[in-house]
Amino acid sequence: MGRLLVVGNIAESPFSADIGYYLRQEEHYSDLVSLKSFLNGEFCPRFIVDEASWENIGRKLESYTVMITSTAMSGFSRDELAMRNFLISRAAKDNGADRVILLEPDLFYSAQDRGPRPEHGATPVKRSIQDYKKFDGQPFSARLYADLLKESGTDEVVTVHNHSPSVEHIFMDRFSGYFTNLLPCDVYADYLRDSDIAEVDNMVLCSPDSGASGFCLRLHKALNNPGVKMLKMNKHRSDERTVDVSLAEDSPADIGDIAGKDVIVVDDMVRTGTTIIECCRLLKSGNPRRIIFVVTHFYSSREGRITLNDPIIDEIVTTSTIPQILNRDMQGRLRHKMVVLRLGRWISNAVTGLRGIDQASLPGPLYTEDISSKHPRWKGRTGPICGQ
Numbered sequence: 001m002g003r004l005l006v007v008g009n010i011a012e013s014p015f016s017a018d019i020g021y022y023l024r025q026e027e028h029y030s031d032l033v034s035l036k037s038f039l040n041g042e043f044c045p046r047f048i049v050d051e052a053s054w055e056n057i058g059r060k061l062e063s064y065t066v067m068i069t070s071t072a073m074s075g076f077s078r079d080e081l082a083m084r085n086f087l088i089s090r091a092a093k094d095n096g097a098d099r100v101i102l103l104e105p106d107l108f109y110s111a112q113d114r115g116p117r118p119e120h121g122a123t124p125v126k127r128s129i130q131d132y133k134k135f136d137g138q139p140f141s142a143r144l145y146a147d148l149l150k151e152s153g154t155d156e157v158v159t160v161h162n163h164s165p166s167v168e169h170i171f172m173d174r175f176s177g178y179f180t181n182l183l184p185c186d187v188y189a190d191y192l193r194d195s196d197i198a199e200v201d202n203m204v205l206c207s208p209d210s211g212a213s214g215f216c217l218r219l220h221k222a223l224n225n226p227g228v229k230m231l232k233m234n235k236h237r238s239d240e241r242t243v244d245v246s247l248a249e250d251s252p253a254d255i256g257d258i259a260g261k262d263v264i265v266v267d268d269m270v271r272t273g274t275t276i277i278e279c280c281r282l283l284k285s286g287n288p289r290r291i292i293f294v295v296t297h298f299y300s301s302r303e304g305r306i307t308l309n310d311p312i313i314d315e316i317v318t319t320s321t322i323p324q325i326l327n328r329d330m331q332g333r334l335r336h337k338m339v340v341l342r343l344g345r346w347i348s349n350a351v352t353g354l355r356g357i358d359q360a361s362l363p364g365p366l367y368t369e370d371i372s373s374k375h376p377r378w379k380g381r382t383g384p385i386c387g388q
Helices: 014-022 078-094 128-133 141-152 166-174 187-195 210-223 274-284 302-308 328-336 346-350
Strands: 003-006 032-036 043-047 064-069 099-103 156-160 179-182 203-207 229-238 242-249 262-270 292-298 313-317 339-343 367-370
Touching: 003 014, 014 064, 014 099, 014 346, 032 078, 043 078, 043 099, 043 302, 043 328, 064 078, 064 292, 078 099, 078 292, 099 346, 141 166, 141 292, 166 179, 166 229, 179 346, 187 210, 210 229, 242 274, 262 274, 274 292, 274 302
Parallel strands: 003 064, 064 099, 099 156, 156 179, 203 229, 203 262, 262 292, 292 313, 313 339
Antiparallel strands: 032 043, 229 242, 339 367
């Protein structure tokens, strides 16, 4: 079995540092590849493994599996980071690497998972002319990203909680099945059971739209509590900031079933927060005890923070897949009701079974709670739940 080399696409990444640490890499990830740019602005990564040797020039990564860790960070656009991924992958293969894995929790260009023509994207329902028009004049960027990753030498892609069937279809096809979408159902189930955020026997799960219903079902199964009911919503979006939310006809539970309950609204990502607030307003009419928003990918923007600071949401649980949310200034006033679950250990444990990675599984707990001292549930420096 070859050796694993964990590297990042920027020099200071807490996510890359966590993955390298939990996968027991002795060298710091930034000591293994130089992320230099020339005076003309062109990026040119250089692997610095055994750099003093004059032997095996161009072959020093033979028998290595290179894992590129990539996540959105302040100071770099996603376009810049994507280009860095291509060049690091090509540098690995041009120097003999056996295999290149891209670990990108929030897979870039996933929101551009369709194009203006029928062959542009695989969707579970027939697309309307309005949906085609929405993408008129645009590129089918998710497919292009997959194509360029493959052409650059990437052999496998790992992401977290990507709910787009089109993206899964594209990447499974381009990478011959070597595409892994990790779903944090077990993490959320453990946290809801083990913390004091909600009363586990008094919970109702809610999917804010049809796209989130599949993950909501998986979370329900992970909770293994038949007493937990489920609500399903439908949404109609007339533009980016105008959304109508209503109870789905096939919803297992009704609004009248949530009186006095702790309602857990579950989604994969949030940008503006408009859909979630409209969903929560409808839920509030059922007189629940608390409304808790659980979301994997939190895009911190001023607009989103203002929207989600609405008192209609009692608490927000998100993860470190976009690490800048760990910054208290990025949380803003949401720090009073936000919890971030750090997933580096959980992700590292999940990838130990991938081809080319010969690592033993990690013992639990597999996440760490990050919570501000301004949060009412804060119980000391480490918070109520802390992994090792």
